[in-house]
Amino acid sequence: MTLQVLVAEDSPTQAAALQHHLEAAGYGVTLARDGAAALELAQGASFDLVLSDIVMPGLDGFELCRRIKADPELQRLPVVLLTSLADPMEVVRALEVGADNFLRKPYDPDQLATRLRTILVQRDVRAAGRLQMGVEILLLGRRFSITSERQQILDLLVATFEDLVVTNRQLRVREDELAAAQIALEEQLRAVGVERERLQGVLAALPEAMVIVDGHGRVTGASEASEHLLGLPPEQMVGRPLHEVCRVVDRSGAPTASIAALRDDAARGEAIVVSSGFDTYVARPRVGPVPVVLHAAPVRRGAAGPADVVVMLREVGGLAYHDPVTRLPNHILFADRLTRAVEGSAARGWLTALLVVKLDRVELVAETMGQAAGDQLLAAVAARLVDLLAAPELTDLADIPSGGHLGAGALGVAMPGIRREVDAVRFGHQLAERLSGSYRVADVEVTCTASVGVAVTARREPVADLLRSARSAAAAAEGRGGPSVEVFDPSTRLRTATWLRAEADLRVAIQRGQLRLHYQPEVALATGTSVGAEALARWQDPERGLVGPADFIPLAEETGLIVEIGRWALVEACRQAARWRAALPGGREFMVSVNLSARQLEDPQLLAHVSQTLAETGLDARSLVLEITESVLARDLASATQVLGRLRALGVRIGLDDFGTGYSSLLYVRSLPVDLLKVDRAFVAGIGERAEDLAVIRATVQLAHALGLMVVAEGVETEAQRLELLDVGCDLAQGHLFSRALTPGDLERWWRGAGRRTSVRRATPPPRR
Numbered sequence: 211m212t213l214q215v216l217v218a219e220d221s222p223t224q225a226a227a228l229q230h231h232l233e234a235a236g237y238g239v240t241l242a243r244d245g246a247a248a249l250e251l252a253q254g255a256s257f258d259l260v261l262s263d264i265v266m267p268g269l270d271g272f273e274l275c276r277r278i279k280a281d282p283e284l285q286r287l288p289v290v291l292l293t294s295l296a297d298p299m300e301v302v303r304a305l306e307v308g309a310d311n312f313l314r315k316p317y318d319p320d321q322l323a324t325r326l327r328t329i330l331v332q333r334d335v336r337a338a339g340r341l342q343m344g345v346e347i348l349l350l351g352r353r354f355s356i357t358s359e360r361q362q363i364l365d366l367l368v369a370t371f372e373d374l375v376v377t378n379r380q381l382r383v384r385e386d387e388l389a390a391a392q393i394a395l396e397e398q399l400r401a402v403g404v405e406r407e408r409l410q411g412v413l414a415a416l417p418e419a420m421v422i423v424d425g426h427g428r429v430t431g432a433s434e435a436s437e438h439l440l441g442l443p444p445e446q447m448v449g450r451p452l453h454e455v456c457r458v459v460d461r462s463g464a465p466t467a468s469i470a471a472l473r474d475d476a477a478r479g480e481a482i483v484v485s486s487g488f489d490t491y492v493a494r495p496r497v498g499p500v501p502v503v504l505h506a507a508p509v510r511r512g513a514a515g516p517a518d519v520v521v522m523l524r525e526v527g528g529l530a531y532h533d534p535v536t537r538l539p540n541h542i543l544f545a546d547r548l549t550r551a552v553e554g555s556a557a558r559g560w561l562t563a564l565l566v567v568k569l570d571r572v573e574l575v576a577e578t579m580g581q582a583a584g585d586q587l588l589a590a591v592a593a594r595l596v597d598l599l600a601a602p603e604l605t606d607l608a609d610i611p612s613g614g615h616l617g618a619g620a621l622g623v624a625m626p627g628i629r630r631e632v633d634a635v636r637f638g639h640q641l642a643e644r645l646s647g648s649y650r651v652a653d654v655e656v657t658c659t660a661s662v663g664v665a666v667t668a669r670r671e672p673v674a675d676l677l678r679s680a681r682s683a684a685a686a687a688e689g690r691g692g693p694s695v696e697v698f699d700p701s702t703r704l705r706t707a708t709w710l711r712a713e714a715d716l717r718v719a720i721q722r723g724q725l726r727l728h729y730q731p732e733v734a735l736a737t738g739t740s741v742g743a744e745a746l747a748r749w750q751d752p753e754r755g756l757v758g759p760a761d762f763i764p765l766a767e768e769t770g771l772i773v774e775i776g777r778w779a780l781v782e783a784c785r786q787a788a789r790w791r792a793a794l795p796g797g798r799e800f801m802v803s804v805n806l807s808a809r810q811l812e813d814p815q816l817l818a819h820v821s822q823t824l825a826e827t828g829l830d831a832r833s834l835v836l837e838i839t840e841s842v843l844a845r846d847l848a849s850a851t852q853v854l855g856r857l858r859a860l861g862v863r864i865g866l867d868d869f870g871t872g873y874s875s876l877l878y879v880r881s882l883p884v885d886l887l888k889v890d891r892a893f894v895a896g897i898g899e900r901a902e903d904l905a906v907i908r909a910t911v912q913l914a915h916a917l918g919l920m921v922v923a924e925g926v927e928t929e930a931q932r933l934e935l936l937d938v939g940c941d942l943a944q945g946h947l948f949s950r951a952l953t954p955g956d957l958e959r960w961w962r963g964a965g966r967r968t969s970v971r972r973a974t975p976p977p978r979r
């Protein structure tokens with residue numbers, strides 16, 4: 211018996227081609243010019259399957275399908291939609307109207323025949339009651355039942371995602387490649403915005419700033435997260451012209467054409483507009499220009515009317531730029547704001563002040579009452595600080611000060627555009643008085659004293675210097691006891707006594723050879739084989755025992771001793787690695803990673819030292835990885851890029867450490883000479899707890915691989931984390947699950963023992979003291 215197919219297709223040539231292929235495959239074919247004709251035919255005669263184009267005049271494919279499925283007589287008739295699948299939203303709509311399957315245009319004739327045969331066989335099997343199974347999926351907040359015969363639709367969704375990944379790769383060679391890859395990701399987001407009410411739910415949940423604009427340039431909706439970037443709650447944006455709620459400017463503060471152009475393009479319904487790069491900022495009255503990456507995409511709804519535009523704004527480096535405890539900008543973002551404050555003020559001939567506030571009780575409370583209590587106190591102080599920053603008496607200053615969390619219980623305030631030092635000192639006194647006082651922490655009154663250090667500059671002074679000055683002034687203020695303010699005196703460059711003593715101790719330690727390197731194994735996730743180790747510095751102090759880097763590296767960074775320590779670490783690690791490559795079983799693959807500080811990158815002798823060290827130790831350049839942290843790039847991207855490029859030309863590989871915590875938008879990683887990304891521990895720790903963290907890792911891996919970069923996860927502590935990381939395709943891992951940092955002797959034993967080849971080593975030795 212010949213099976214009868216009803217074909218709905220408005221294009222005569224397409225219809226003829228379909229008829230030809232279907233008849234060749236042995237089907238009987240009836241053609242309908244549009245949806246209405248097809249419906250009438252279906253109601254009048256018996257067919258085995260309907261094959262329908264989506265876009266047709268009058269009744270389109272979706273509507274035809276919906277009506278068939280709503281008709282009790284016809285609802286068992288399988289409907290297959292033909293789509294170019296240009297838009298993943300079509301899949302969602304098809305699910306809604308109850309379509310049984312998809313065929314992609316342009317289709318392959320063989321595939322067409324096979325697909326139809328499969329559908330018909332499945333239908334028969336199901337009719338015989340043998341195949342009632344299926345899955346329920348939750349998509350865009352709605353439940354869809356996908357029976358086995360509609361499994362293909364899921365396959366297609368997967369295929370769509372695969373297409374996106376392949377596209378990423380292909381675009382690598384082209385200038386706009388990464389921007390396009392991001393759009394691909396945002397396409398997925400765009401697919402989320404199908405209908406208005408659902409959109410509202412999405413807008414509330416969306417962690418990014420997103421504004422929807424109609425064809426006349428008016429805001430019709432905004433994600434709740436936009437408030438953080440644009441400073442207005444979404445309800446206050448709706449109805450206003452886009453350029454009022456979102457002022458896009460360049461570095462000099464001049465409006466850029468992007469927004470106007472965007473609206474015009476949208477009115478013409480033109481393709482996606484992307485404006486990105488490093489010269490796009492959103493002007494914020496109290497915050498100053500915030501660097502953003504901006505994407506815009508017109509959303510077409512049917513043929514009529516001008517298109518809506520979805521505008522996505524992402525603060526550059528916006529993965530983790532706020533301190534979770536105080537909700538203030540973290541030290542990296544704060545340093546960036548301070549840089550911009552200094553530059554802006556200096557250009558106008560004004561002053562910038564940096565105030566560092568130190569709180570005497572935060573650490574004590576954390577030690578005695580627990581970390582949570584310490585955090586609570588810090589958060590309460592930060593909240594008071596934010597109120598003070600919004601105080602009306604400050605509004606007569608040219609620019610509004612902004613706050614930040616500098617770490618270790620210290621808060622910072624940047625005051626750009628001031629005319630006299632005394633304005634900063636006066637505000638410093640206000641801070642010292644108003645932030646000192648009693649706070650309620652875990653039902654206990656805690657009395658806290660705030661000491662404020664002030665440093666003022668008229669020049670384009672490096673923020674690191676400004677921070678050091680204000681910190682040392684704060685330390686001096688703290689030494690005086692009680693709420694007090696100390697102004698840094700640049701003529702004497704005074705440093706506090708304790709600071710000087712610590713520096714002297716560290717110098718002695720270096721001279722007496724008290725520094726050691728410990729090595730933490732790095733493991734290939736797929737095979738469980740260890741591939742090398744990261745060298746981590748330790749200080750073997752005769753009095754204090756083994757001191758970790760957290761207790762001396764920051765000091766070394768501030769005093770510049772890090773350059774010397776770093777040189778020593780490089781030589782030591784290369785020598786050790788060369789030895790291990792020759793001596794350890796399987797050691798020929800051994801790679802050693804050495805941390806490089808920002809100061810070292812600025813050292814003009816760095817390049818010569820690295821090549822000399824490689825020559826002297828006989829280590830193959832390919833087995834050395836130099837790790838730099840993202841914050842290095844925030845300092846001076848251009849010269850960092852140049853130095854890294856030269857290092858790489860030696861054959862050395864470059865790793866980007868603590869990735870995701872600061873500035874490394876994937877957008878510009880592409881243009882950097884790096885070979886691997888080391889995903890920050892914070893994201894790994896969030897696996898299983900915060901869905902976003904795994905999503906960030908997954909996106910990082912996908913795009914890194916598209917760029918030919920390797921991804922290392924650090925701080926892997928649990929088997930569950932290892933499995934997720936393996937699943938998302940992360941290449942290498944290190945962490946306590948495998949091993950802590952070991953002395954060279956212990957590393958050798960570990961390497962030769964079970965550790966090297968079992969993917970999981972449960973019993974990690976305790977840290978050596």
Ligand code: C2E
Nearest residue numbers: 746747758759779805806807925926927944945946947951
């Ligand atoms: P880093 O480069 O991010 O090093 C990773 C840190 O994470 C190490 O701490 C390591 O012991 C720790 N870690 C590794 N696995 C785990 C885990 O599973 N769980 C947890 N909680 N921690 C884990 P460490 O040795 O205290 O080093 C701290 C930082 O000091 C390093 O961070 C690096 O920035 C700096 N540092 C260490 N040695 C040097 C050096 O020779 N030169 C420079 N410039 N910096 C160094």
Ligand code: CA
Nearest residue numbers: 744805837867
């Ligand atoms: Ca590192």
Ligand code: CA
Nearest residue numbers: 867868888924
């Ligand atoms: Ca790290």
